[in-house]
Amino acid sequence: MLPRSTFSERSGDRLPLRPAHLVARGRIDGLLDAGASHPLTLVVAEAGSGKTVAVSDWAARTDRRVIWITGGDARPVAERVRELAIGQAVSGPPPVLVFDEEHGEPFTAPGPGSVDDLLAAIPEGVSVILIARPTPTLRSHRSRLGGNVAVIGSSDLACTARETLEILARLGVVADRHAADRLHARTGGWMAGIVHAGLRAREATSAGGRADAPVDESAADDPRLREYFAVEFLEPRSDDDRRFLFGTSVVDEFDVPLAEALTGSRDAGRRLGELSRAGLFLEPVDGDPSTFRYGTLFRSYLRSRFALVDPDGFAHVHGKAARWYADRGDGRSAIEHALAGNRLEYAAELAAALWPDLIQAGELDGLKPLLSSIPVDSSRDLDLGIALAALSLQLEPDHRSAERLREVHAAMRSSVAADSPARLLLDVLAARAAGDAEGTREAADRLLHTGTAGAAATLQLRSLLLSFVGTTESWTGDVFEARAHLREALALADDAGSTWLRFIATGFLAEAEAKCGDIPGSLHRVEQTLRAADRHGWMRSSAVGAAAVMGALIATLQCRFDDAAALVDVAEAATRRPRDRPERAAIALPRLVLLVSEGRVADALDEIRRAEAGLRSWPADPVVVDTLDAWKLRLLVASGRTDEADALVKDAARGPLMWSVIARLYLDRGDARAALAAVAAARETQTTVFPSVAMDIDLVHALALRAAGRTAEAHARLEAALDLGEPARFLRPLVSHGPLLATLLAAHLAHGTSHAAFVAEALELMAPTSGLAGAAAPEPLTPRERQVLGYLPSNMSHEEIAAALFVSVNTVKTHARSIYRKLGVDGRRAAVARARELRLLAPASLGGLDLTRPG
Known part of the structure; x- marks a missing residue:
C-alpha cells in the first residue's frame, strides 16, 4: 500500500497551491468533467502550460472525490494503480486518481507501461488523470476511438486573449485589450510566458518603466524566461540535441531536408520525433506532419542564445539558409538570411540576381531589409542592391521610406557614376517621390536604354518603370500620357509572364481609364484588380488603393452608395500605412460624398481639410484640387459660413467645377447673366474629359439658359448632359441639383429626349415640385x-x-x-x-x- 503522504483528498490542504494569477477557465473545467467520465484522461503539454494549475483548480471545485498523487515514483503508473486497488487504499465512492507531472516516458513502447496496459489496470468506476510532459504513444487507436481515453493537449490549455488580459490584471498589470492581444499572439497563449511577461511588466512599472513592456520586448530579454527555458528545456538535452535546436531555430519553418542542411544531421526525422515527444514547443505547421516550427517565444530564446554562445556558428547557419532558399528561388527568404548572417555583399548579389523572381511573386518589398541594413555611404560594390531595395520602398513604403530614399539618393549622387543603372534607378524613384512627371520620364528613359540588363529582366523592369511613370503622370493630370504608358506596362507584363506586374499596371489603369472618360473600361480594371488581389493576397497595395478609390468615386456618381462605402473601406485598408500623398487625398473624394449624403457636413469639411493638408506643396492632379475646392465652397455656403466662402472664391484657383458651383450660386440669387458668364469661364478652364465634370457644367448651363428665357437652348444643353451621363449611368449630378433641375427634366420629357428611361430613373430619385398643375395655395409661394x-x-x-x-x-x-x-x-x-x-x-x-x- 502506498504511504498516505503521497496522496491527498480534495477536501484536504495537500492539493498544489493555487497561484495568485489563477483565473476561471470554464472551458478547461468542461473538458476535465468530460474526461473524468472516461477511464483515463491524459493532460499532456509542454512545461509551463498550466497543466497542474488547471487540474488542481478543477479538483478543488468538482463534486468527485479526488486523490492527488505526486511524482517521484519511477514505477509505471499502471503498477501503482494496481497497488492502490490491491491494497484497498481506494475506499468509498470511486475516486479520480490524479498522477501529477510524470517526467519520464512511461508510454513510449508497447507492453508493460503502455496506455493499453494502464487501461487494463484501472478498476471499474475509477478515473485516472495523468499529467505528463511527454506525449504518450498510444499503442492502439482503438483506445481513443472507443471512448476509453480523453486527451487534453497544448492547444486546449493555451490561454485565450481574454484570459491573457485577466491574468495580467490578477498580477496587477494595467494593460488594454490591444496590448493583451499582442502578448497573446507573441506567447501563443503559453501560460508561463504570459505570467513571466506580466511579472516583468509589473516590476518595470513599479520602477518607473513602461507598462507595455511585456508586449514590446522579446522573450530573449526576459531573464526569468531565459532561465526557465534553459533549466526546463535546454540543459536536459544532449549536446547533439542542443546543436540541432539551435540550427533549426534560425528559420521560421522547416522540413527534414532543410533541418539536415542547416545542422548537418543525417537523422533529422528521428530527432524531430524525439524532440516533439519531449514537449519542446515543436509543432507541425497547419497540420502538415512534414513541416515544423517552434513556438514563438521558444524560437526567440533559441536564436538569441545561439547568437550569444556561438556568433560565428549563428552567422554560418544563416548563410546555409540563404543558399538553401536561393537555390530554390525564394529570393525574399534568401536575402533575409544573408542579412541576418551579416553577409551584405551576398545579400546585394542576391537582390541583383533574384529581383525578377521577386517581381513575379509579388514580393519586391522583400528587398526593404537590404536598404535598412546597409550603410548608405558604404564603399562596397552594393549600388544595384541598394537601388533595388529603394525600389521596394516605393511599392511598400513605411514611415521612414521618403527620408531613407533621400539619404540613399544623396549618397549615390556623390559616389556613383551618373550612367550607373543603380544611379538612374534612384533618379527615377526620387523624381517620382517628388511628383516630377517629366523628371520621372527622363530618368526612366535613360535607364531603359542603358542595355545592361538581360532580356527577361528588361521586360520586367521596363514594365515596372512604365507603371511608375504612368502613375506619376496620372497624379499630375497628364492622363492620356498616363494611360498610354500604363497600357504599355500591362503589355510588357503579359510578355514577361508576370502576374504581379500585370496586377500593378491594371490597378493604376483603372484610375487612368476613368480620367480619360472610359468609365466601363475603368470598372472592368477595378474588378480585375480586386479579384487578383483577393486571389493572391495583395489587398494591401497601392494598386488596390488606386482601383478601389476610382471604383468608389464612380459608385457615388451612380448613386450606389453602399457599394461606394465598401470600396472606400477597401481603399483605406490598402493605404493604411503612409504612402503616396495623391492616393491618400483621392480617398477623400468618395468619402466626402458619403458624408454629405448622410448629412454630416462638418465632417465632410474636415475631410477636405485633411486632404488639402496631405497635398500641400505637392503637384497634384488639378481635377482633384478643383473638385475639393468646389465641394468646400458648396459646403461652406450650406453651413452659413459666408465669410470663408467669399475668401475661398477670391483665393482659390478656379477650375471648371469651381466655376460651375459659382454659376449655380448666381442662379440661386436670380442672376442668370452672371451665371452664364461663370459657365463660360468653366468651359474655358475645362481640360478633363471625365464625364461627370463636363456633365455638371452642361446641367448648370441648361439651368442658366432656362432662367434667361432661352428655353430651346436649355433643352439642347440638357440633352448634351444626358448624352454624357447615361452611358456611365451618372445619376448623382442630376439628383444633386434637386427640384430646380427636376422641373426642367420633367419638361424635357415632354419636349422629347433620347434618354427617356434615364430621365425617368432620375426623377424617381427626385420629387417633382412645381411641375404639376393644381389648385393654388392661399398665398402664393416664392x-x-x-x-x-x-x-x-x-x-x-x-x-x-x-x-x-x-x-x-x-x-x-x-x-x-x-x-x-x-x-x-x-x-x-x-x-x-x-x-x-x-x-x-x-x-x-x-x-x-x-x-x-x-x-
Missing part, C-alpha cells in the same frame, strides 16, 4: 419656397437641404416657417399633407426627394 417645399417629404435635415440648395441652414429654416404660415399648418408633416392636397407636391406614391440614400 420660387425658393417651392424649392424648399420639394425637399420636405424626404427625411433630409435642414442642413442637408441647405447643402443641396447651396444656401445657409438659417435660410432653409426661414423658408420653412414661411411655408407653414402660408399653408396654414404648424409643422413639416402637416405642410406636406396640405401641399399634396393642393397638388403643389406629387402624390405620396411618387415618393419625396431624399438624397441621403437614393435608390
Whole structure:
C-alpha cells in the first residue's frame, strides 16, 4: 500500500497551491468533467502550460472525490494503480486518481507501461488523470476511438486573449485589450510566458518603466524566461540535441531536408520525433506532419542564445539558409538570411540576381531589409542592391521610406557614376517621390536604354518603370500620357509572364481609364484588380488603393452608395500605412460624398481639410484640387459660413467645377447673366474629359439658359448632359441639383429626349415640385419656397437641404416657417399633407426627394 503522504483528498490542504494569477477557465473545467467520465484522461503539454494549475483548480471545485498523487515514483503508473486497488487504499465512492507531472516516458513502447496496459489496470468506476510532459504513444487507436481515453493537449490549455488580459490584471498589470492581444499572439497563449511577461511588466512599472513592456520586448530579454527555458528545456538535452535546436531555430519553418542542411544531421526525422515527444514547443505547421516550427517565444530564446554562445556558428547557419532558399528561388527568404548572417555583399548579389523572381511573386518589398541594413555611404560594390531595395520602398513604403530614399539618393549622387543603372534607378524613384512627371520620364528613359540588363529582366523592369511613370503622370493630370504608358506596362507584363506586374499596371489603369472618360473600361480594371488581389493576397497595395478609390468615386456618381462605402473601406485598408500623398487625398473624394449624403457636413469639411493638408506643396492632379475646392465652397455656403466662402472664391484657383458651383450660386440669387458668364469661364478652364465634370457644367448651363428665357437652348444643353451621363449611368449630378433641375427634366420629357428611361430613373430619385398643375395655395409661394417645399417629404435635415440648395441652414429654416404660415399648418408633416392636397407636391406614391440614400 502506498504511504498516505503521497496522496491527498480534495477536501484536504495537500492539493498544489493555487497561484495568485489563477483565473476561471470554464472551458478547461468542461473538458476535465468530460474526461473524468472516461477511464483515463491524459493532460499532456509542454512545461509551463498550466497543466497542474488547471487540474488542481478543477479538483478543488468538482463534486468527485479526488486523490492527488505526486511524482517521484519511477514505477509505471499502471503498477501503482494496481497497488492502490490491491491494497484497498481506494475506499468509498470511486475516486479520480490524479498522477501529477510524470517526467519520464512511461508510454513510449508497447507492453508493460503502455496506455493499453494502464487501461487494463484501472478498476471499474475509477478515473485516472495523468499529467505528463511527454506525449504518450498510444499503442492502439482503438483506445481513443472507443471512448476509453480523453486527451487534453497544448492547444486546449493555451490561454485565450481574454484570459491573457485577466491574468495580467490578477498580477496587477494595467494593460488594454490591444496590448493583451499582442502578448497573446507573441506567447501563443503559453501560460508561463504570459505570467513571466506580466511579472516583468509589473516590476518595470513599479520602477518607473513602461507598462507595455511585456508586449514590446522579446522573450530573449526576459531573464526569468531565459532561465526557465534553459533549466526546463535546454540543459536536459544532449549536446547533439542542443546543436540541432539551435540550427533549426534560425528559420521560421522547416522540413527534414532543410533541418539536415542547416545542422548537418543525417537523422533529422528521428530527432524531430524525439524532440516533439519531449514537449519542446515543436509543432507541425497547419497540420502538415512534414513541416515544423517552434513556438514563438521558444524560437526567440533559441536564436538569441545561439547568437550569444556561438556568433560565428549563428552567422554560418544563416548563410546555409540563404543558399538553401536561393537555390530554390525564394529570393525574399534568401536575402533575409544573408542579412541576418551579416553577409551584405551576398545579400546585394542576391537582390541583383533574384529581383525578377521577386517581381513575379509579388514580393519586391522583400528587398526593404537590404536598404535598412546597409550603410548608405558604404564603399562596397552594393549600388544595384541598394537601388533595388529603394525600389521596394516605393511599392511598400513605411514611415521612414521618403527620408531613407533621400539619404540613399544623396549618397549615390556623390559616389556613383551618373550612367550607373543603380544611379538612374534612384533618379527615377526620387523624381517620382517628388511628383516630377517629366523628371520621372527622363530618368526612366535613360535607364531603359542603358542595355545592361538581360532580356527577361528588361521586360520586367521596363514594365515596372512604365507603371511608375504612368502613375506619376496620372497624379499630375497628364492622363492620356498616363494611360498610354500604363497600357504599355500591362503589355510588357503579359510578355514577361508576370502576374504581379500585370496586377500593378491594371490597378493604376483603372484610375487612368476613368480620367480619360472610359468609365466601363475603368470598372472592368477595378474588378480585375480586386479579384487578383483577393486571389493572391495583395489587398494591401497601392494598386488596390488606386482601383478601389476610382471604383468608389464612380459608385457615388451612380448613386450606389453602399457599394461606394465598401470600396472606400477597401481603399483605406490598402493605404493604411503612409504612402503616396495623391492616393491618400483621392480617398477623400468618395468619402466626402458619403458624408454629405448622410448629412454630416462638418465632417465632410474636415475631410477636405485633411486632404488639402496631405497635398500641400505637392503637384497634384488639378481635377482633384478643383473638385475639393468646389465641394468646400458648396459646403461652406450650406453651413452659413459666408465669410470663408467669399475668401475661398477670391483665393482659390478656379477650375471648371469651381466655376460651375459659382454659376449655380448666381442662379440661386436670380442672376442668370452672371451665371452664364461663370459657365463660360468653366468651359474655358475645362481640360478633363471625365464625364461627370463636363456633365455638371452642361446641367448648370441648361439651368442658366432656362432662367434667361432661352428655353430651346436649355433643352439642347440638357440633352448634351444626358448624352454624357447615361452611358456611365451618372445619376448623382442630376439628383444633386434637386427640384430646380427636376422641373426642367420633367419638361424635357415632354419636349422629347433620347434618354427617356434615364430621365425617368432620375426623377424617381427626385420629387417633382412645381411641375404639376393644381389648385393654388392661399398665398402664393416664392420660387425658393417651392424649392424648399420639394425637399420636405424626404427625411433630409435642414442642413442637408441647405447643402443641396447651396444656401445657409438659417435660410432653409426661414423658408420653412414661411411655408407653414402660408399653408396654414404648424409643422413639416402637416405642410406636406396640405401641399399634396393642393397638388403643389406629387402624390405620396411618387415618393419625396431624399438624397441621403437614393435608390
